Amino acid sequence: MQYSERNIVITTTHRVRAGAALLLATAFVGTLAACSTPTPGGDTAGGSYTLWDPYPDRDASSTWAKAIDACAADLGITIERNSGNTGDTVKDMTTAAANLPDIAMVDNPKVSTLADAGLLTTAAENGLDVSNIEPNILSAGEIDDDVYGVPVGANTLGLYYNPAVLEAAGVDIASVTDYASLTAALEKIVASGKKGITFSAVGTEEGSFQFLPWFWGAGADLTELDSSEAEAALQLWTDWVTKGYAPNSVISNTQGTSWDEFLTGDFGFAENGSWFKSAADDAGYLSIQVPGIDGGAAPAPTGGEFITIPVQKDTSRYATSTKIVECLSDGSAGADALGYVAPTADGQAAQLAADSSLEFWIGAVGDAKPRTADNLGISYGVISEQLYTAVQNALSGAASPADALKDAQAAAAEKLK
């Protein structure tokens, strides 16, 4: 008797347990279902969109974050912003290939690389209107007549100078018109006990970016790194370092470190970007465009990010993504927030109206050209790596400028084969 009684108890316990488990499972599935329930209906109002940008230093209270919030409010959606390091963009996007963000801000020379990997949509696919973007800025995102995203704005390089140092050394800025007159000015400045020029020749993309105005200004072409024009440009930099017109630390300086050196007030010149304009204004520094080897202005490379629309499984999302991109690139709100020159003529006019001192930089951006131009596309990354390596080898004395460039050209040709 006892036996069967106990049996019943056990069964009951089992039943209770099974029931509880079933209840739990149901609750769990229910929760899951609740989580994954898509936003009802297909109406474009509402919904959450993700945006990746490479500005981790701009927090939620920054003007950039506010510009995004304003666009989200206009469109009646929420935009989830996620910031990563600009050096990690390609890696992050590659590893997230199955789950890409709706909007990705990509440094312009990397657009072609990501587009080639099939991660980005073309304007034809997503319906972006790119007709009013300045063509020289837009061309960084153009590959074989397809346009991958639009620039949020552009920046470029110029030659800042410290009027106090130049005056003390007896240098008239108007006399600085080409490589020879600039070198003569540096000589005078160093003779007066100050330091000549600072720039960044670091062994990364930044180093190539800074060298390009001199490289292009000498008439050299990225497809032929060992031309005599290229050698002239590299010889100029190498002489500055060996003669002490530029500090040896330029070999390891980032643009930020180089700017810090310039801010000590000891330097006559500094090659740096438009993004330091307001800091330069505060310190009383002025700027000219990097001169060409025989006068005129050298074309500087354009910097700045493209707002791209990565590939989505649900293509209906592109409609809203496009509106977000247009909101950020139209006018000058996005560019203003980032300290860039606006990508459209209207935006630039608005910026000029608000601050007439921007005229110099708007002009410089107009003269600038993208690094991936001349139909280089994804080859640029390979060439650039060899170029900054050559600059490093020449400035550090590991090789003569001619040998360094010869090796660079051979290595680039080998890799692009």
Added chain:
Amino acid sequence: MSVIKTVDRSTARGSAREAASASMDAASRPLRDKRRGQGAKAQLVAWAFLAPVVVYLVLFYAYPLYRNLDLSFRDYTLRSFIDGTADFVGFDNYVEVLTSSTFGPAILNTAVFTLVSIAVQFVIGLALAVFFFRKFPLSSTLRALFLVPWLLPLLVSASVWAWMLNSDSGVINSLLGAVGVPQINWLTSPQWAMVSVLIANIWIGIPFNLVLLYSGLQNIPDEVYEAAALDGANAWQVFRRITFPLLRPVSAITLLLGLVYTLKVFDIIWIMTRGGPGNSSTTLAIWSYRLGFGSGSPELSPAAAVANLLILLAFAFGIVYIRLQSRMARA
């Protein structure tokens, strides 16, 4: 009820029960089945206990290693990395790496960096260990202070070294300048870049050697030293004939661990010189990273090939270490 009780007891003392019930065939058969079931269950439990380790090894060792090999035997571009359609190219990537103009300097730099680092670390670490072994006031405080380089994040130490060694504004050049030494371009000249990263790495590695060798010294019995003192041995003789030979097992392990740790050093060099200028401080680890992530054009397959060569090197030294350890265990 009684049936259940019997079964219960049989689990407790199975063999006794089995002997007692040998004649009760009918009763003992289900019992044996039950025990067989329990054997399988025990096996299952054993596997359950093993599972976390197996899962861990597969997830974090076997799979990454397989992926790395796969990467190095195929021609991956960014596109094929995403859609998984890279062609199998056999040893092409290894041939490319081995014939690259960077290979020679990278191997040489790796050898110089590793050997000089561990040799100097060991000598200084041993000297300090012997020094601190004679107890003196504040000796333990001082010894603790020597551990600081080990406790600091590598990012911090490397950045501070880079800052101190800066050509134009570094404290080391201004100190040298005060005694009339001309400016040395520590991080930016091909002659000095390797020396600079070596100095930083040696500084960071000394505490590791100090701690291991100090604990080794504590295991040498005092009587040996007392006997030597009675025999009138001087300090050098004591070190030469007692300390050093008796410390040999610990020394061997310290050197081998140091070797494996130093082979893979990446952060210090990357932060201080990025392997430059040119290739002058590029080691295998730096080269692999530079190929894979350093430039705008990721070359994942050659990067994986370099990484595999490095793994092979470390693996060879790992085997030497295990051999040595088992030989010492037998001795």
